[in-house]
Amino acid sequence: MTFDYKKEYKEFYMPKKKPNIITIPPMNYLAVKGKGNPNDKNGDYQQTISLLYNIAYTIKMSYKSSYQIDGFFQYVVPPLEGFWWQEGVKGMDYQRKDDLQFISLIRLPDFVKKEDFDWAIHTATQKKKQDFSRVEFLTYDEGLCVQCMHIGSYDNEPQTVSLMHEYMESMGYDLDIHDHRFHHEIYLSDPRKAKVENLKTVIRHPIKKKL
Numbered sequence: 001m002t003f004d005y006k007k008e009y010k011e012f013y014m015p016k017k018k019p020n021i022i023t024i025p026p027m028n029y030l031a032v033k034g035k036g037n038p039n040d041k042n043g044d045y046q047q048t049i050s051l052l053y054n055i056a057y058t059i060k061m062s063y064k065s066s067y068q069i070d071g072f073f074q075y076v077v078p079p080l081e082g083f084w085w086q087e088g089v090k091g092m093d094y095q096r097k098d099d100l101q102f103i104s105l106i107r108l109p110d111f112v113k114k115e116d117f118d119w120a121i122h123t124a125t126q127k128k129k130q131d132f133s134r135v136e137f138l139t140y141d142e143g144l145c146v147q148c149m150h151i152g153s154y155d156n157e158p159q160t161v162s163l164m165h166e167y168m169e170s171m172g173y174d175l176d177i178h179d180h181r182f183h184h185e186i187y188l189s190d191p192r193k194a195k196v197e198n199l200k201t202v203i204r205h206p207i208k209k210k211l
Contacts, residue, residue, distance in 0.1 A: 003075040005107065006188070013079065013186060015202060017149045019167035024142035024204075028108040029081075030055050030117075031138035037097040048104040049080065054128060055135050056106045058120040067119055071111035078107040083182035090175070092183050094155060103182075105138070142184070146173065147204040153196050160203055173207040181206035 006013040011022060032048035040046070056077050062069055083103040086093055093099070108117075117137040124132050146168040150160040165175060177183060186202035194200075 003073055003109075005076065005078045013188065013202060015147050015149050017151065019146050019148040019164045021144070021146055021168070021171060021173070021207070023144050026139060026141040028110070028112065029105040029138045029140060030108060031136045032104045032134050033102070033136075034104065035101045037100065038102070039097065045102065045104070048102075048134070051132055051135050052080070052104055052106050053077075054124050054130070055117075055120050055132060058124045058127075059108070059112060059116065062116070062120070065123070067123070069111060069116050070113075073109075073111070075109055079186055079188055081105040081107070081184065081186045083184055085177075085182050090177055091161070092157075094158060103138075108137075142181075142204070142206065144173075144176075144207055145184075145204045146207050147202060150201045150203050151197075152199060154199070154201065157201070157203060161205070164203065164205060168205075168207050172210050174210050176206040176208040 012024065015022075030052050032051050034044040034048045036044045038045040059069075060075065060077055063072055063074075082105060084092060085101055086096060086099045087101070089096075089099075114137050121132050121135060124130070146164045148160050148164050150157055168175070184202075184204040184206075186204070188200040188202065189198065191199060
């Protein structure tokens with residue numbers, strides 16, 4: 001049976017529609033940094049997604065090539081994710097989308113090592129005749145967070161974020177967003193296919209114990 005991270009790690013990808021506290025272990029990702037309004041059809045965000053999926057599927061389909069990844073097993077490519085921030089803003093100002101900076105992400109299976117990533121970059125570059133140098137191999141230890149499932153438009157996320165912050169404070173935590181800990185979103189729905197009111201997005205914020 002094909003391994004599906006969403007099903008095997010429901011605590012990370014399928015939280016309830018009410019906030020909870022969770023510790024996220026270190027994970028490896030494909031990552032591309034960018035900036036600008038994610039709604040721009042020809043903007044940087046759309047380009048980063050294309051780069052990520054090309055490399056993600058090069059790795060996923062590697063078993064059909066002469067290159068064999070040690071420990072490889074069949075898996076579903078994990079969902080698209082994103083770290084988001086704005087200079088000088090703690091949290092998110094949803095009215096200033098042009099000022100957004102982001103890191104688009106796709107989780108890598110644990111068996112994928114840096115040398116396997118390097119092979120995928122080289123292979124995709126040769127096959128697609130495209131520059132994939134923006135794609136990075138990122139190891140990220142997210143740590144202690146508050147998270148919640150958000151249903152609906154991305155523009156309505158502040159309502160869910162407010163619930164998350166109220167909950168974390170009631171549990172004795174402070175928000176810990178800074179240069180290395182970010183507003184984090186995991187996209188479980190394809191906005192090109194799903195109705196806006198049905199979009200499912202995991203929202204995650206880093207926290208720390210109150211002093």
